[in-house]
Amino acid sequence: MTRAVSRLRRRVLICLAAIGAAAALPAALPAVLPGALPAAMAAEPLPSPAGPVLLTVTGAIAVQNAEGAARFDLAMLEALPQTRFRTSTIWTDGEVAFTGVALADLLARLGVGAGMLRAVAINDYKIDIPVSDAVEGGPMIAYRIDGETMSVRQKGPLWVVYPYDSKAEYRSEIIYARSIWQLDRIIVE
Amino acid sequence: MPGASGSSTASSSSEPGAARPGIGLALALAIAALSITVILVLGDRVREGLAGLRAHHDDNTTWSMAQLSTDMLRLRIDARRAIDAGAADLDALRRRYDIFYSRVGILLEGNALDHVERAAERAAATELEAFRDALVPLMDGPDAALRAALPGIVERLDRLFVRARDLELAVLAAKAQASTEERESLISLLLWTGGAMLAVNAVLIATAGGIGFQSRRIARQSAELRQSAERMTASVASAIDAVLVADADGTIIEYNPAAERIFGFPRAEAIGQMIGELIIPPELRAAHRAGLARYLATGRSDLVGKGLHELSALNAAGERFPIELSIGRYSGERGPLFIAYIRDISERKRIEVERREAFERIASADRAKSDFLAVMSHEMRTPVAGVLTALDLVGREPLGPSGRANLERAKRSAEILLGHVSDVLDIAAIDSGKIQLSHRPFALGAMVAELADSLRGPAERRGNRLTVALDPSLPPWVASDERRIRQVLSNLIGNAIKFTTGGRIVVALDRIGEAEGRVRIGFSVTDTGIGIGKADLPKLFQDFVTLDAAYSREAGGTGLGLAVSRRIVRALGGEIGVESARGAGSRFWFRLALDPAEPAGNGEAVPPRQAHAGRRLLLVEDNEINRELAAQMLAEAGFAVALAEDGIIGLQKARQARFDLILMDVSMPRQDGIETTRLIRDPAQAAASRESPIIGITAHAQPEEIERFLAAGMDRCLLKPLRIPELLAAIEAVPDRPPGARRAEAGGADTGGADAREAIAGAPETAPSGTGAPDAGGADASAPDTAAPGSGVPDAGMPGTHLPEASAPVTGGSDNSEARAGPPVTGAAGTGTPKTGGADAGGAEAGAPDIAASGTGSSDNSEARAGPPGTGTASTGAPAPGGADASGAEAGAPDTAASGTGIPDTGRVESGAPDPGATRTGGPDNVGIETGTPDPGASGTCLPDASGVETGIPEVGATGTCAHDPGGAGAGTPDPDVSGTSPPDAGGVETGTPEAGASGAGIPDAGGAGAELAKAGATGTGGRVASVPGTGLPGAGATGSASSDAVGAGASLRAAGASRAGIPDAGGTGADLAKAGAIGTGGRDTRVPRTGFPGADATGTDSPEAGASGADLLEAGVTGTGGPDSGGGDIGAPEAGAKGTGVHEAGGAEPPAAAGEPSAAAARRSGEAAGDSMVGIDVPQALALLSGRSSGLVERVLAQFETEQDRRWQEIRQARARMDAPGVARAAHALCGTASAVGATGLAGLMGEVESAAKAGSLGACDRALAREAAARRVIAADLGHLRKALADIAGEP
Secondary structure (H helix, E strand, O other): OHHHHHHHHHHHHHHHHHHHHHHHHHHHOOOOOOOOOOOOHHHOOOOOOOOOEEEEEEEOOOOOOEOOEEEEEHHHHHHOOEEEEEEEOOOOOOEEEEEEEEHHHHHHHHOOOOOEEEEEEOOOOEEEEEHHHOOOOOOEEEEEEOOEEOOHHHOOOOEEEOOOOOOHHHHOHHHHHHOOEOEEEEEEO | OHHHHHHHHHHHHHOHHHOOOHHHHHHHHHHHHHHHHHHHHHHHHHHHHHHHHHOOOOOOHHHHHHHHHHHHHHHHHHHHHHHHHOHHHHHHHHHHHHHHHHHHHHHHHOOHHHHOOOHHHHHHHHHHHHHHHHHHHHHHOOHHHHHHHHHHHHHHHHHHHHHHHHHHHHHHHHHHHHHHHHHHHHHHHHHHHHHHHHHHHHHHHHHHHHHHHHHHHHHHHHHHHHHHHHHHHHHHHHOOOEEEEEEOOOEEEEEOHHHHHHHOOOHHHHOOOEHHHHOOOHHHHHHHHHHHHHHHHHOOOOOEOOOOEEEEEEOOOOOEEEEEEEEEEEEEOOEEEEEEEEEEOHHHHHHHHHHHHHHHHHHHHHHHHHHHHHHHHHHHHHHHHHHHHHHHHHOOOOOOHHHHHHHHHHHHHHHHHHHHHHHHHHHHHHHOOOOOOOOEEEEHHHHHHHHHHHHHHHHHHOOOEEEEEEOOOOOOEEEEOHHHHHHHHHHHHHHHHHOOOOOEEEEEEEEEEEEOOEEEEEEEEEEOOOOOOHHHHHHOOOOOOOOOHHHHHHHOOOOOHHHHHHHHHHHOOOEEEEEEOOOOOEEEEEEEEEEEOOOOOOOOOOOHHHHOOOOEEEEEOOOHHHHHHHHHHHHHOOOEEEEEOOHHHHHHHHHHOOOOEEEEEOOOOOOOHHHHHHHHHOHHHOOOOOOOOEEEEEOOOOHHHHHHHHHHOOOEEEEOOOOHHHHHHHHHHHHHOOHHHHHHHHOHHHHHHHHHHHHHHHHHHHHHHOOOOHHHHHHHHHOHHHHHHHHOHHHHHHHHHHOOOOHHHHHHOOOHHHHHHHHHHHHHHHHOOHHHHHHHHHHHHHHOHHHHHHHHHOHHHHHHHHOOHHHHHHHHOOOOOOHHHHHHHHHHHHHHHHHHHHOOHHHHHHHOOHHHHHHHHHOHHHHHHHHHOOOHHHHHHHOHHHHHHHHHOOOHHHHHHHHHHHHHHHHHOOOHHHHHHOOOOHHHHOOOOHHHHHHHHOOOHHHHHHHHHHHHOOOOHHHHHHHOHHHHHHHHHHHHHHOHHHHHHHHHHHHHHHHOOOHHHHHHHHHHHHHHOOOOHHHHHHOOHHHHHHHHHHHHHHOHHHHHHHHHHHHHHHHHHOOOOHHHHOOOOHHHHHHHHHHHHHHHHOOHHHHOOOOHHHHHHHHHHHHHHHOOOOHHHHHHHHOOOOHHHHHHHHHHHHHHHHHHHHHHHHHHHOOOHHHHHHHHHHHHHHHHHOOOHHHHHHHHHHHHHHHOOOOHHHHHHHHOHHHHHHHHHHHHHHHHHHHHHHHOOO
């Protein structure tokens, strides 16, 4: 009899715990930790840009094509592994298709494994993006939207976008702040 | 959560302990589930709200809006610079413009303006967009144009800046407002959620509390259960009886220490064993298995729950021992469990056996004692019997004085010796509980007086005066064991005599109280003798106590007398004691509670000796001396004794002849009395004496033996020695066991035999009376054997008529009487059917009274007459062809006359209402009508004197009928006034209510009978029947043949008659006859009860009941026969009839009777002889009617009768001369009634006949009657003389 009671009691407690856990779940689910960065392509030398330079990366980078900097024109960026995803954004109407280079791929090309990226826009907007954000399925530096290149008037030519629809974490204020458009320079620190 | 709540539900249902609090718990769980659901819903919304907080759908609007004015300012700065510095910086301006362009796009395309709703702001936004778009051609155009437009651009920027600023602020304010609303909504949601959480918590707390309470309760219960289980275990363990628990397979699962002790198996070994193999003996195992299987299959068992059973069991040593077992059942987890309580009862069994053995030893010793006593009694009684009997006989011879004295001494000694033996036997019988107490009515005072009389002699010889003092309030009759009470009294009085010399002895009986319908009576015997010392008093009632040895030896006494008395009194439910002082006399007393009783039977005791004159008795006795002595004694008592040396010879004789009584010794060589009795009673033996009373004689006095004798068929049992008074008493008592009872079993065939006995009894008596035909008397006296058949004639008639089928065998009988029995039957057969044959005979007689007279007496005569009836019929002109019809016709005819006669013409005349009388006289039914009619007028006219009385009673009609015969009855009327004032014809006198007459005269039943008959339409007949039982018969017969109702009437008549002593039975007979339709036959003879028989017999053929009535008749006959007046045998008395028969027999036997064709002359002659005597007065009957009345009344009645007789005869003669049949009938009817009142049954019968004949229009009967007038009057005159003398004797007058 007493055993039965204690069993019952235990079940009730488990029940309560489960209720608590369920209530706490949305807040308690932390971001899954990013994996290690690959640094394979870093060795290959970076060609020089032939067209207008769209992006200049400076700081702690492994490859350069200018004095202390890696400069990319559109062709160079397009030569890098291409990434595509469709997502809605708070700045556009409906879903749009972005094409670009994954931040992870770019950093891998530049041999950046860790640290913080200071991204600067043409309009002098600056924001820090941790390298840890550059994961597979993570943000990219988009150069086409719906297959078209982007002018400055259209937040181009480069726009850091996250796949906002893929997870809630990407729909936070911080991520929105990191979604820098009219990207011009990246300083790796 | 649903999963969690589901599992908790499951756990509650799977827990038996939670079942009781289940409802509360379920409720709590339901509330919890509901709350949880609410929380989940709210929680989800909270989560959504939180997610909304975190995931901004809009960018940092504040920032974006601020950037608008920034980008405008920077564009203005660059434009200003371009104006100032030349064209070099236009690219920078263009870039700045692109940024501005992008900013405005963001502002317009994003949701920043969602919150802004006012038109002003919208307009501002539109203005911005228009400005931006307007610049596009310039910016994309050549530098010169752009440069030229720059100042205008700056100016517009300045203007627009204010508008942009306002737009920013408006958006910010809206944004702040939206944020606030969003927060408040979230807060509200959180509050709700918190509330729900609180509610859930409350429910959870309550549930937890409930669970806690339940769990405490469960804990308490489980503690109780544990304690109970412990108690159980302890009680099983400490039980004195073995306790075994087995499961449904019979496997032992519990086995207590007592079981270890009883069975010897250790617990560890027993547990798990099959009970059937461990302790059940092999032979019971199959039954055990079957019982178990049956119980499991059907739930029925002989053992389980059925209390204690005794069985045997095996112990560890393999020994079998008795056990007492009780099995109960209860439910275990896996099927039923059986719990057996087993007790070792070896010790008890052993004690039982010992006790039984001890008891058997004692019983056997006791039996040995009883056997010894029985043997001793036998061995002593037999020789003493011989001594006493021999002394009795010696005493009858002449002896000298000293011889006589010695003889007396010897007799006294022998009697004392016999008394001792009896005392010892009494003690043995009472102590062994075998005393048999009778419970019969007896006259208490008379018994005491008689006892005192018998002891007065001895008392006076010692100079004592013995007196009796009876309390007047004593019930005259009580029911108890007379013999035992007499024995006690006798003992006490005897003691008093012994111990008193020259003193007084007083026997007193007092009524001392009543209890439960019984009367307590104190008996005391007080003497003035030597008295008894105080010290001796307590010993007095002990066994074998004699206080003065020397004296007692002289006085005689075993000392058992008081011991016996004490036992008897106790057995009777009373108490006994003594008060005495030495020298002051003694008073012995006892008290009994006795039932008051009605007088038994006929109050008139029949003097024994005469009652047995001529009765045929068979004595079966092997001891020669005893046989001779007894035979001599019996012969002196009047019996005709036949002897048999042993049972075989006895059986032979009993088979051949019908004896009135058989005395049967019990122990005899070859075939003992028991076996002989059994054989005689055995229907297969067809013994002639099969129905005869058998009295056993034995020296074996053991009560259970006596029972055996009775079971074999003996009626009574007497102890040797045989002494006449005892024998006579026993014979008297035999009818206590009514022959009818046995007869009923045996069927109608037996009836004849029984009747025969009666007939025999009656007939011989005539002989002694001497008034009858001398031949008959002579015959009887000289050769009883011969006489018996002779006297048996009448009954001979009966068997014949009785059993027509049996006629041949009966005829073949060795007995003469039987031989004669044949004829009637043959005759009957000759005439037609046996039944009618019997009836015809009667009918013939009815038709021809004179012939009837001759024939009536003897049955064979009736046979002879059976022929004549035809003639009679012819003469009467009755239409019926057969003999039977003839009688019917005759009977019927008289009826007509009867109707005439039925109404006392005198009455009519006197009443002056001739019309009704005349009218009624005409129709045969008239009388019936009149009589039956309640109309008092009719009766009134009938009997003026009586009218008053009679009218009052509704039955008066009936009464009226009776009125005539009551005329007779009236004679008996006790009321002197009535009789005094009455006119000469008694008819008026008797007037009283019929019932009154009935009670007074005894005939009255007749009145009742008459009424019945009348009802039945047997007109008037009843009257006659009533008045004279015999007379009634013809009428009754007629009725019988006419309507079945008559039978009923007859039946009731009989019943009425039966209740009276003596005569009334005759009436009864009449009734029976009526039934039988044996018309007339009885009628005339009837006044002799025997005469009735033929009729009854005829009935017998019809129905067994008739046989029974025959039996009744028999008794009546006996009574009548036994009348105190021995002289009653003369005319009119029943005996007379018998005598007549006898006479006729004698006559008939000589010549032609054998041939069956008696000459008419012979028949007539003998018939007249008999007939004359038959018209006389039945003196015993008359005595029964008249004795006890005042002599004045009796004399008046008799005188009236004489007057009436004269007058009526005269009337008859006159009416006859006028050919006035109704007149004849009236007169005959009146005389009939008057005659019956004084017991002139013969005359009444004759008159009844005349009345019947006259009513039927036949004056032939009238002529025949008139022809006998002279003889009848002569005989009646003589009878009256006898009667007067007898009455005087009875009254004690000189």
